Every structure is written in structure tokens, then in C-alpha cells.
Amino acid sequence: MLRLEKRPDPSKTWGYLAPVLAVIATMIGGGVMFALLGKDPFEAIRTIFYDPLFSEFAWYYRPQLLIKGAPLILIAIGLSMGFRAGIWNIGAEGQYIIGAICGAGAALAVYPLESALVFPVMILCGAIGGFAWSMIPAILKIKFGTNEILVSLMLVYVAEQLLASMSLGLMKNPEGFGFPGSRNLQQYASAHNAELWTGTGIHLGVVFALIAVIFSYIMLARHQMGFHIRLTGESPKAAKFAGVNPNKVVIYCLGFSGALAGLAGMFEVAGPSGQISIDFNVGYGFTAIIVAFLGRLDPFGILLAGLLMALTYIGGEIAQSSLGLPSAAIQAFQGMLLFFLLALDMLTNFKIKRTNTEVRI
Amino acid sequence: MSKSLLHINGLTKAYPGVVANDDVSFNIDAGEIHALLGENGAGKSTLVKMIYGLVRPDHGAMQLAGKNFSPAEPRAARAAGVAMVFQHFSLFEALSVAENIALGMETPPKSNALSARITEVSQAYGLPLDPERLVGDLSAGERQRVEIIRCLLQEPKLLIMDEPTSVLTPQEVTTLFTTLRKLKAEGTSILYISHKLEEIRALCETATILRGGKKVATCDPRKKSARELAEMMVGGTLNSAKAKKTTLGEVVLKVSELSLPPQSAFGTSLKNIAFQLHKGEILGIGGVAGNGQDELLACLSGEVKTTGDAIQLNGVSLGNMLPNVRRALGVLAAPEERLGHAAAPDMSLTENAMLTAMTRQNLSKSGFLDWPRAKAFAEQVISQFDVRTPGPQSAARSLSGGNLQKFVIGREVLQDPEVLIVNQPTWGVDAAAAADIRQALLDLATKGAAVIVISQDLDELMEISTSFAALNTGRLSTARPMAELSLDEIGLLLGGADAAA
Numbered sequence: 001m002l003r004l005e006k007r008p009d010p011s012k013t014w015g016y017l018a019p020v021l022a023v024i025a026t027m028i029g030g031g032v033m034f035a036l037l038g039k040d041p042f043e044a045i046r047t048i049f050y051d052p053l054f055s056e057f058a059w060y061y062r063p064q065l066l067i068k069g070a071p072l073i074l075i076a077i078g079l080s081m082g083f084r085a086g087i088w089n090i091g092a093e094g095q096y097i098i099g100a101i102c103g104a105g106a107a108l109a110v111y112p113l114e115s116a117l118v119f120p121v122m123i124l125c126g127a128i129g130g131f132a133w134s135m136i137p138a139i140l141k142i143k144f145g146t147n148e149i150l151v152s153l154m155l156v157y158v159a160e161q162l163l164a165s166m167s168l169g170l171m172k173n174p175e176g177f178g179f180p181g182s183r184n185l186q187q188y189a190s191a192h193n194a195e196l197w198t199g200t201g202i203h204l205g206v207v208f209a210l211i212a213v214i215f216s217y218i219m220l221a222r223h224q225m226g227f228h229i230r231l232t233g234e235s236p237k238a239a240k241f242a243g244v245n246p247n248k249v250v251i252y253c254l255g256f257s258g259a260l261a262g263l264a265g266m267f268e269v270a271g272p273s274g275q276i277s278i279d280f281n282v283g284y285g286f287t288a289i290i291v292a293f294l295g296r297l298d299p300f301g302i303l304l305a306g307l308l309m310a311l312t313y314i315g316g317e318i319a320q321s322s323l324g325l326p327s328a329a330i331q332a333f334q335g336m337l338l339f340f341l342l343a344l345d346m347l348t349n350f351k352i353k354r355t356n357t358e359v360r361i
Numbered sequence: 362m363s364k365s366l367l368h369i370n371g372l373t374k375a376y377p378g379v380v381a382n383d384d385v386s387f388n389i390d391a392g393e394i395h396a397l398l399g400e401n402g403a404g405k406s407t408l409v410k411m412i413y414g415l416v417r418p419d420h421g422a423m424q425l426a427g428k429n430f431s432p433a434e435p436r437a438a439r440a441a442g443v444a445m446v447f448q449h450f451s452l453f454e455a456l457s458v459a460e461n462i463a464l465g466m467e468t469p470p471k472s473n474a475l476s477a478r479i480t481e482v483s484q485a486y487g488l489p490l491d492p493e494r495l496v497g498d499l500s501a502g503e504r505q506r507v508e509i510i511r512c513l514l515q516e517p518k519l520l521i522m523d524e525p526t527s528v529l530t531p532q533e534v535t536t537l538f539t540t541l542r543k544l545k546a547e548g549t550s551i552l553y554i555s556h557k558l559e560e561i562r563a564l565c566e567t568a569t570i571l572r573g574g575k576k577v578a579t580c581d582p583r584k585k586s587a588r589e590l591a592e593m594m595v596g597g598t599l600n601s602a603k604a605k606k607t608t609l610g611e612v613v614l615k616v617s618e619l620s621l622p623p624q625s626a627f628g629t630s631l632k633n634i635a636f637q638l639h640k641g642e643i644l645g646i647g648g649v650a651g652n653g654q655d656e657l658l659a660c661l662s663g664e665v666k667t668t669g670d671a672i673q674l675n676g677v678s679l680g681n682m683l684p685n686v687r688r689a690l691g692v693l694a695a696p697e698e699r700l701g702h703a704a705a706p707d708m709s710l711t712e713n714a715m716l717t718a719m720t721r722q723n724l725s726k727s728g729f730l731d732w733p734r735a736k737a738f739a740e741q742v743i744s745q746f747d748v749r750t751p752g753p754q755s756a757a758r759s760l761s762g763g764n765l766q767k768f769v770i771g772r773e774v775l776q777d778p779e780v781l782i783v784n785q786p787t788w789g790v791d792a793a794a795a796a797d798i799r800q801a802l803l804d805l806a807t808k809g810a811a812v813i814v815i816s817q818d819l820d821e822l823m824e825i826s827t828s829f830a831a832l833n834t835g836r837l838s839t840a841r842p843m844a845e846l847s848l849d850e851i852g853l854l855l856g857g858a859d860a861a862a
Contacts, residue, residue, distance in 0.1 A: 224728045227715060234705040240664050241694075241702055242716045243684035 004350040014348045019294055019301070022341040023308070029340065030333045039323055047323060048315030048333075061318075063201025065310050067272050071096070071264035073209040073306035075288035077216045078257030080297040084220070085232040087253045091137065091152025092261040093285025094159035095130035099262025100269035101166055102129025104182060104276045107191035108171055111183065118190035122266060123204075130262015131255050133159065138254040142247045148254065160281070167277050181277035185270045193271030205267030209306075212260060217299040229253065261285060287313075290338045309334070366391040366550045367412070367430070367519055372421035374407050381407035383574040384421070389519065389567075392548045394541060396561040396582060399571035400594055400791040405554050408571070409521055412552070413445050414438035426518065436467070444512035445521040450504050454497035461496055462511045482513050486540045501649050502533035509540070520544065521552045526560060527817065530649065531852035538564055556594075556792070557820065558587040572596050595792050609827070610640025613811045614692070614780050619671040619680075621656055629653040631660065634837045636830060638780065638811040643802065644840055645826030646815045647855055653835040654815045655697065658784045661813070662694035663687045674780065688720045691779030695769050697788065697815075699762065703769045706758040710750065713757050714739035714772055721776045738775075746771030747797065763794035770798050774805050781805060784815040799825050819851065833857040 027049075031041030052061040075092045082089045089095075103126035107118060137151035171182040185191045193203050220226035231239040232249050240246065264284065273280060291309050295301030316330035367389040374382045382404045389395045399405045410416040412423065414432030423430040425441055432438035435445075452461050459476050463469035470478070476492040483490040488506045496504060505525065512520055522541075526534045541551055541564065555561055561568055561582050568582040570593045577593050585593075614637070621631040631653050638644055648654060659665040661672065663684035671680040679687055684694075696702045704713045715735045719725050724735050739753035746767045750760055757765060766786065773781055786802065787795035803825055806812050815832075816822050822829060823843065830840040831854035838854045846854075 222729050222732075224719070224725050224730060227712070227730060231705055231708070231712075231716065234707050235701045237698070237702045238705040238716060241662065241684065241696060242719075243663065243686075243688075245683070 003353050004346070005353050006350055007348075010349045015296070018344040018348055019296065019305070019341060022294075022337060022344050025340040025344075026333065026337045029336050033329065033332065033336075034325065037325065037329060039325060044319055044323060044325065047319045048312055051318055052311055052314045059199075061314050063195075063199065064314050065307060066201035066206050067203070068313050069306045069310035070203075070206040070209040071268055071284045072288050072291050072309055073303055074205065074212055074264040074267075075257070075261045075285055076291035076295065076302045076306060077209070077212040077299060078260030079288055080292040080295070080299070080302060081216060081219070081229060082253035082257050083233075083292055083297055085229040085249050085253050086236070087250055088149045089134065089137070089152050089254055089257045090149050090289065091134070091154075091156045091285070092257060092288055093281055093283065094152065094156035095133045095258040095261035096265035096268075096285045097156075097159040097163050097281050098133040098265070099126040099130035100265030100273075100280060101163060101171075101276060102126055102262065103266030104185060104269045105166075105171065107185055107188060107270070108182060111188060111191075114190045116190070119193070119270075122191060122270060123263065126262045126266025127259040128262070130265065131259040133262070134254040134258020135251075138251050141250055141254075148250075152254075156285070163276065163280060164278050167280070171276050173275075182275045184274045186274040191270055193267050203267065203271045205264065205271065208263060208267065210303075213299045213303050220299070225252065261288075287334070290334070293338065294341055309337075312337070364391045365389070366393075366426060368424040369408075369412075370422050370424075372408065372411060372418045372423070374411060374416060374418050380574050382411070382418070385571070385574075385576045386421075387569045387576060387579050389550050389552060391518075391550055392545055393567060394545050394551045394553055394565045396565035396568035397552060397554045397571065398556070398558075398561065398568055398590065398594055400556070403571040403594070404574040405571055406523075407574075409445070409523065409552070409554065412438070412519075413443060413521060439515055439517075442515075442518035443521065444515050444517035444519070446505065446508045446512055446523065446525060448523040448525075448527065450508055452496045452504055452507060455495065457493050457495055458490060458499075458507050459492040461507060462492075462514065465511050466514070478514060479510055482510055486510075486513065486543055487536060488540055501651075502529050502536075505529070505537075513544075517549065519550045519552060521554070523554045524556070525553070526555065526557060530855040531819070531848055532856065534560070558582075558590045559820075561590070562587060570594055591792060609642050610809065612637045613640055613675060614638040615673045616661075617671060617673075619660060619667055621660060621665065621667060624656065624659075624665065629656055629835045631656050632835045634835075636837060636840045638813065640809050640811055641806050642828060643806045643812045643814060643826045645822035645829045645843065646813060646832055646837070647819060647822050647829065647851065648815075648817070648832035649855065650817055652832045654784055654832060656835070657832065657837075658694060658696055658782055658815060661692065661782045662696070663692075685720045688717065688776075692782070693717065693721075693773040693776055693778040693780070694782040695773050695784070695786065697784040699765050699769055700758060704757040704765060707756055709754050709756060710743065710748075710760075710768060711736045711739045711753045713768070714742065714753070717772060718776055742768055742771040742775055745775065746801070763790040766790050767794055767798060770801060774801050778805070778810055780811045780813070782813040782815070785817065786814060787816075787818065787821060795821075823851075829854075831855045 027045050031045055034044040035041045052058065052065065075096065079089055079092055103122040106122045106125040110118060133155060136155060137148040140146040140151055141148045167180045167182060173181060173183045193205065196202050220230065228239065228244040229249055231242060232244055232246065236246065269276060269280065287309060291302060291305045295305035312334055319325045320327055320330065365388050370386050372382050372385045385408060397405050407416060411418050414435045414437050430441060432441065459472060459479060462479060463475055469475060479490065479492040488510060490503060490506050490510065496507065525537060529537065545551060553565055565582055567579060569579045570577040572594060582590060617635045619631060619634040623630045629652060634657065636644065660667050663682055667680040669678040669680040673679065674690055674692060677690065679692065700706045705716065711732065715724055715730065718738055722734065722738050724731050736753050742748065743750060743753060748764050748768045748771065750764060760768065770783065770786060786798050790798065799821065802812050802814065814822065814826060826843045828840045829843045829846055829851065831838045833855065834857065
């Protein structure tokens with residue numbers, strides 16, 4: 001029999017090396033998979049990792065990197081805070097949707113008023129929407145001890161139904177010839193989350209993502225709340241002994257991740273996507289879970305991981321169109337990344353022991 | 362000279378990084394009570410596991426009753442006549458005594474026959490036990506009897522007992538000793554593992570002392586003083602903690618009508634606890650584990666809130682305050698469980714210093730943490746309490762039990778508490794570290810602080826306490842000066858008889 005034994009003092013170097021090795025292992029594993037699918041593995045890997053950055057069309061792809069990376073980073077930063085405390089918000093996708101609905105709803109309610117106040121109000125509404133949606137699992141957990149994993153996940157499907165209802169009903173574009181979907185906010189100047197510098201892909205959401213990274217770093221490393229969050233995750237009993245109020249941590253972690261996911265949804269609907277539609281959400285809320293772990297729940301790690309994940313998204317799309325790889329293969333490829341990371345993590349923190357020499361009773 | 366039963370010759374067992382047993386040889390005669398002495402980590406457990414077939418030696422051989430003996434598993438050891446009573450019982454609370462015993466047998470007889478056997482054996486050896494009772498309802502001493510009877514039914518030639526008295530009251534210890542002497546008279550050999558030197562001197566005729574995996578000596582413990590034995594165990598001279606004569610000051614902490622419903626299905630409720638604690642006093646609270654020790658500490662530390670007036674510090678009601686507010690006022694605590702309660706295992710010592718010292722050492726300014734000062738404080742604890750570690754950046758998990766305990770106690774003592782509550786301060790700590798910790802508690806009291814020591818180790822309480830109370834099923838006896846109490850009275854108090862009632 002094989003048995004896992006916790007290493008008393010896990011190596012820090014291996015901790016940092018694990019994500020890099022995971023990326024390399026994914027390239028090898030993915031290459032084998034692409035070869036089995038009858039594609040040239042080297043070309044496929046190059047298409048995914050190299051072309052978006054350095055090919056002749058890179059001028060188009062590079063801004064995409066920020067546009068796709070920003071929501072991933074924003075959401076993952078929020079999630080990482082809870083994951084540190086052992087509070088598992090799996091429903092960021094739902095909070096992302098509700099944030100978008102609230103943000104867009106605020107704009108559509110005052111349309112066609114042009115005012116400098118419209119956009120700040122939308123930001124506020126997006127954050128509040130996501131926050132409120134995350135308070136449902138938080139309050140149920142505190143009051144009744146429900147499992148936040150299940151509740152937050154189930155609420156994703158509720159949010160999706162709400163999204164469909166909004167794009168077919170309340171928020172449907174009255175000038176849209178009966179097509180589902182709201183007015184396009186890109187054509188509403190006061191509400192448009194436009195690029196700050198044309199052609200760079202940098203919109204206000206990218207700036208917020210960077211601020212979130214720095215805020216989260218300061219919080220975790222220097223602030224009492226961050227210390228209490230880490231302590232709760234490391235050892236709930238020790239946290240209680242230190243005087244941490246566990247309910248406060250639940251509210252804070254779920255609320256913070258909900259608000260950031262709501263913001264991400266609002267920036268998306270006001271910018272790159274432009275409108276509330278049935279298929280508005282594309283899974284950023286779920287992919288952000290991978291990003292959070294790939295970044296070792298470390299703010300700057302998440303920044304890099306978010307960009308890497310965005311790269312595989314964009315590279316994957318190129319590979320689909322130019323090499324004809326099925327989209328399932330790209331998803332499997334992204335899944336491999338998480339798989340290898342978790343496996344290497346395990347080996348960093350545990351060692352495998354054979355147990356055939358000693359009998360346990 | 363009686364016949365040799367078990368001959369151990371050059372047993373060696375190495376684990377990565379440590380030699381647990383290094384060329385250990387000794388003899389156990391038939392009908393002898395043989396003590397195995399040593400500090401934690403001296404290799405007692407490994408040696409016993411080899412005899413019981415749980416671990417295979419790297420080198421060396423054993424002979425049992427003249428035949429080669431190398432058990433591959435506990436079943437083989439049992440078949441050869443070796444039985445063992447573990448320190449931690451493996452009993453199912455929801456099953457009866459007879460069912461529990463049947464579970465441990467290869468071919469259990471019919472339940473009626475088994476119950477009759479159990480009654481017979483229990484009467485023969487003075488171990489009263491009803492086979493139909495649920496184990497969940499038994500005291501620790503009675504549970505141990507279940508384990509002993511389970512072993513006796515195998516009619517062993519050698520009975521191994523690992524720290525058998527650590528959970529017993531003095532009266533229960535006396536009963537156990539009578540049983541063991543009776544077994545000896547019938548020719549059964551007993552290998553008795555303990556660190557309680559007085560017990561060994563009273564019970565055993567031979568003692569083998571291990572230190573750092575090597576055998577130091579085999580001697581007759583009745584011809585050595587407890588101090589000589591301890592010094593052989595530690596390998597140096599031992600400083601025993603010395604209580605200075607102190608006069609008690611005014612009342613600091615007043616606890617009255619402190620009651621608490623059970624916090625979990627198997628939790629203990631606290632019933633009407635009341636005591637007063639004076640400046641310079643060390644109140645020893647004795648009692649067998651599971652009688653409300655953890656709950657009492659949680660109420661005093663602030664992890665569990667009670668009614669405000671139940672706990673008063675210098676007239677200020679503390680009962681519904683959070684731990685950090687109490688710390689600010691001077692009430693500090695060190696829980697029993699070092700890893701996972703008193704300290705976060707994977708966090709560094711600096712972070713673990715922050716854990717309780719944030720308020721009193723001013724390590725937090727408007728919510729922002731002063732890590733350099735926390736590190737300095739951790740370094741101060743490490744140097745003043747002789748914590749052996751590479752430095753404050755080491756994870757709590759990487760420290761040995763004794764060193765982490767010194768850190769945990771030191772962290773609270775150096776915060777200059779008015780009242781310090783510690784639970785099992787020297788549990789599983791080697792003799793030298795235990796002496797240091799006790800001395801630190803005594804020094805703290807001499808400086809005028811009030812200390813509550815909750816412990817199962819009576820020797821420890823008798824050594825350092827100025828007053829004593831016993832905790833039994835959530836009730837606390839009236840606190841009385843230690844000097845007034847005899848061992849018998851203490852035993853009665855632990856058993857639930859309140860001398861004042």
C-alpha cells in the first residue's frame with residue numbers, strides 16, 4: 001500500500017517551481033493528446049502559447065489578453081481570499097451575472113440620459129449586486145450551517161435563469177426587432193466601459209483588477225483581517241483562540257469575492273460584451289477557480305496565472321480556427337493544467353511512503 | 362534466580378534521520394515486573410512495538426521462553442503469549458463490555474459463555490466489571506479494566522502496559538497494582554512502561570532505562586532514589602522546580618455560578634463552578650480528562666462566552682468578552698492542544714507570536730500589523746525559554762512537542778499576565794523541559810500573577826500548586842490549600858467526593 005505523509009517543512013522552492021513544472025507537464029500531456037488527435041503537437045503548442053503574443057496578428061491578440069485576463073484576475077483575487085480561509089465560493093459565475101444585470105440595469109433605467117454620474121453608479125450597482133448574491137450563501141451558512149459550496153453553486157443556475165428572463169423580458173431592447181438581448185451599452189456613451197487608450201485593451205476593469213491585486217496583497221500580508229483569514233484557513237480552532245469571529249470571516253470573504261465578481265460582470269457587460277444576452281456568461285467565474293489555485297492563492301501569482309489562462313483561451317481559439325482542433329480538446333488542455341498543478345502541489349506538501357513493512361492496527 | 366522469559370539481544374531499528382533503538386539488549390524473567398523507563402523519544406514505544414510485532418527490527422533477535430521469537434504481526438505475538446494494553450484505548454463507546462472484548466478475539470465464544478468468563482476473570486483479579494454495561498458509560502479506569510481483561514483472557518506469558526496510570530485516580534492505581542502483583546505471583550511477566558518514578562519504585566523489581574535509543578542501565582529501582590533514576594533518564598543533573606513561600610495577595614479573579622451546556626454531543630457541561638484566585642496563587646485543578654477541563658479553559662479564555670458576571674477580574678465582568686478584550690485586561694491562556702489550538706501548525710513562530718500577542722504587545726496599529734516587532738517578540742520567547750529551533754521563521758509543526766510547548770507557555774508568560782490559565786502544561790514534554798515550564802509558572806506567581814494549572818498529572822500539581830481543586834463531571838470541588846491535603850483526600854476529590862459538601 002502507498003500512503004501520503006505530510007512533510008514537516010515543505011520546500012519553498014518547490015512551492016514556486018510547481019506552477020512552472022505544471023505548465024511544462026501540460027504542454028507535454030497536451031502535445032500527446034493533440035498528436036493522438038492527428039495534429040502536429042509542436043505546431044499546436046506554438047499556436048496556443050506563441051502566436052497570440054508574437055505572430056503577425058499579435059497586435060490584435062495582445063489587447064485580448066488583457067480583456068480576457070482582467071475578469072479572471074478580478075474574480076480569482078476575490079475567491080482566493082475565501083479559499084485562504086477555507087470558505088469555498090464556487091458560485092462566482094452567478095455573482096458575475098448578477099453584477100452585470102445590476103450594472104446594466106442601472107444604465108438602462110436612466111437611458112438615454114448622458115451624465116458623468118452614470119458610470120460610477122453602474123460600478124456601484126455591479127459591486128452591490130454581486131455582494132448581495134454572495135450574501136445568500138453567507139447568511140444561510142451563518143444562520144443554519146448550510147454548505148456554501150452547494151448554495152453558491154446552485155445560485156449560479158438561478159442567476160442564469162434570471163439572465164435569460166432579463167434578456168427576453170424586462171431588459172429586452174425595444175428597438176431590437178424582437179431579438180433577445182438588451183440595448184448595446186457600447187452605443188450609450190455615458191455607460192460604455194471604453195478602452196482608456198485605444199488599441200491597448202486597457203479598460204477600467206483592467207485597472208480595477210490591478211488595484212484588487214495590490215489591495216489583496218496588503219490585506220493578506222499586513223492587515224489584521226488578512227491575518228485572521230489566513231489563520232482561519234490554517235486552523236479554525238487556533239483562530240477562535242486568537243479571538244477571530246468566524247461569522248465575520250464568512251461575511252467578509254464571501255462578500256469580497258461576490259463584489260469583485262459583480263464588478264467583473266459589470267465591466268464586461270458595459271465593455272467587451274456590450275449587452276445583456278442569454279449567453280452573456282462564458283464561464284469566467286469557474287475558470288477563475290483554476291486561476292486562483294494556479295496562482296497559489298497569492299495575489300501576484302494570480303496576476304500571472306490570469307494572464308496565462310487568458311493566453312490559453314486566445315491561443316485555443318486560434319488553434320480551433322487555424323488547426324481545426326475541437327473545442328473539447330482545448331478545454332481538456334486547460335483542465336490538464338489544474339490537474340498537473342494539484343498533483344505537483346501534493347508532492348510538494350506530502351511524500352509518498354510504502355507501508356508494507358509496518359502493520360497498522 | 363528465576364528463569365528468563367524474554368531475551369532481547371541487540372535490537373536495532375532506524376528510521377530516516379533517527380535511530381530509534383540502537384543495539385538494545387536485556388532480559389525479562391518469568392514472573393517479574395520489569396519497568397521500561399525513558400523520556401519521550403528515548404525509544405520505548407519502538408522497542409515495545411517490536412516485541413508486539415507492530416514494527417520489525419533492522420537487526421537483532423529475541424527469544425521467548427527459549428525459542429526464537431520474531432513476530433511478523435500482532436496476531437503472531439498474541440499467539441506466542443504476548444499481550445499489550447495501550448495507553449490510548451481502542452474501544453467502541455456504543456457497544457457493551459462483552460461485545461468490545463469479543464471484537465478483539467480471533468474466535469469469540471458464545472456471548473453467554475464469554476460474559477461468564479469475563480465475570481470470572483474480573484473477580485479473580487479484583488477488577489470489578491459488568492460485562493453488559495456500555496463502554497460509553499464507563500470511567501477511564503473501568504475502560505482500562507476492559508483492555509486488561511481482554512488481554513488476560515488470552516492467558517498471556519508477558520503483559521505489556523504502556524503508561525497505564527496516566528488516566529487513573531490514586532485509588533484506581535492501588536487497585537491496578539494489586540492486580541498486577543497477583544498476576545506476577547501467578548508467574549506472568551509484566552513489562553511496565555512509565556515515566557512516574559515513584560510508581561516504578563513501588564511496583565517493579567527491575568528497570569531498564571533507555572536514553573536516545575540506547576540502553577543506559579538495568580537496575581533495581583527500589584535501590585535507587587527517584588532523583589537518581591531521573592538523572593539516568595535525562596543524562597544530567599535535574600533542576601526540580603522550587604516553590605518559594607509566598608503570602609497570598611488580594612483576590613484578582615472571581616468565578617461564580619459558572620455553568621455551560623454541553624458544546625457538542627460528547628461534550629461535558631460545566632455546573633455551577635465557583636472559585637476565587639488571589640495574587641501569587643497557583644490553583645491546581647486536577648481531574649481525569651473529559652471532566653470539563655477544555656470547557657473550563659474555553660470559558661476563561663473567552664473562546665466560549667458565558668454570562669457576564671460569572672467571571673470577574675478585579676470587579677470587571679468578563680464573561681461575555683472576546684479573547685482579545687480579556688487579553689488586554691490581563692487574562693491569558695494556553696490550551697492543552699499545542700498544534701491546532703494554541704498554535705497554527707503551518708504558520709511560522711513569528712505568526713504564532715502574533716496569534717495571541719497582537720493586543721498586549723501593541724503589534725497592531727489601526728488594523729495594520731507590525732511584523733518586525735512580532736518577530737522580535739518571537740525571538741525573545743525563543744531565547745528566554747530556550748526553544749530549540751532554527752529561528753522564528755520555522756513552522757510550528759517542525760518543532761518537537763516539548764519545544765513548542767515551551768514556546769506556547771513562554772509566549773503567554775512574557776506578556777506579563779495578571780491571570781494565566783494553562784491546561785496540561787507539560788503533557789508529553791520531556792523531563793528537562795517540563796521542569797523549565799514549571800519553574801516559569803512558579804516565577805510568574807512569585808512576581809504576583811495568579812496562575813491556574815489544569816493538569817492530570819498529580820505529581821505536577823503537588824509540586825507547584827498552592828491550592829487545589831478537583832474537576833469531576835463538570836463540577837469543581839472547593840479549592841483548598843495544597844498543604845492541608847493528603848493523597849487520599851485528593852483521590853476522593855478526584856473521584857467526585859467534595860470534602861466541603
